[in-house]
Amino acid sequence: MSAASASTDAHRTPAAGGAPLASQALPDVAPHLSTFMAFDFGTQRTGVAVGNRLLGTAQPQATIAASGDARFAQIALRLKEWQPDAIVIGVPYHPDGAAHENTALAQKFGRQLRGRFGLPVFEVDERYSTTEALASGAKDADAASACIILEQFLRNLPT
Numbered sequence: 550m551s552a553a554s555a556s557t558d559a560h561r562t563p564a565a566g567g568a569p570l571a572s573q574a575l576p577d578v579a580p581h582l583s584t585f586m587a588f589d590f591g592t593q594r595t596g597v598a599v600g601n602r603l604l605g606t607a608q609p610q611a612t613i614a615a616s617g618d619a620r621f622a623q624i625a626l627r628l629k630e631w632q633p634d635a636i637v638i639g640v641p642y643h644p645d646g647a648a649h650e651n652t653a654l655a656q657k658f659g660r661q662l663r664g665r666f667g668l669p670v671f672e673v674d675e676r677y678s679t680t681e682a683l684a685s686g687a688k689d690a691d692a693a694s695a696c697i698i699l700e701q702f703l704r705n706l707p708t
Contacts, residue, residue, distance in 0.1 A: 578635075578671065578706055586633040587699035588624075588662075589678065589691055590655045595620060596691030598699045599631050602706060607699035609692035621665060628666055636668050639675030639698040673702045 583603060589596035594614050600607030613623045640655045642648060656672070663670045678697040679690060687693035 582634040582669065584631070584633045585635050585637050585699060585702070586627065586631055587637040587639070587673075587695045587702070588658070589639045589675065589694040589698055590658045591691065592616060592654065594691050595624075596689070596693070596695035597627060598692060598695035599633065600696075600699045600703055602703060605700070605703045607696040607703070609687075609689060609696050612689050612691040621661070624662070625666070628668075633668065636662050636666070636670045637699050637702045638662070638670060638672055639678055639694065640672045641675050644676065671702060673698050 584601045585599070587596075587598045587600070587607065593616060594612050596612050597610040598607040599610060610627065613620055613627075615623055636659075638655060638659045640659070641651045659670045659672060662668070675694070675698050678694040678701075681697055682690040682693035685693055
């Protein structure tokens with residue numbers, strides 16, 4: 550099992566249907582991983598944010614409005630520009646923690662990112678991130694949601 554796979558599995562809970570814990574520290578995120586790029590996966594649009602461990606904040610980036618290989622081409626450009634140490638993806642679950650169709654799609658996206666770009670990929674339970682982003686009045690709800698996902702991840706890293 551790779552370090553990235555181990556880190557993903559380490560913050561799951563069987564009680565919540567296998568969903569990552571939103572409030573538990575992620576003890577297996579190596580301290581040298583400091584810059585992260587987050588994605589809020591959607592079938593047509595993918596929100597993007599970047600952030601770092603030191604400041605614990607995220608900044609929205611332009612949402613990627615593409616699918617398939619076109620999406621991965623745009624992601625490759627972003628990764629080249631920002632050179633993150635790792636990737637964070639939001640994985641949606643039902644309010645009760647049960648998985649659904651989009652859960653599997655987001656997890657597949659995470660595996661594709663890991664395979665294509667060779668970076669560690671960490672999953673974050675993104676329940677309600679889009680609702681929170683919409684409530685904030687952000688112009689780009691997808692990018693705002695990616696920020697929420699990344700900041701949640703950063704808040705839960707050990708200090």
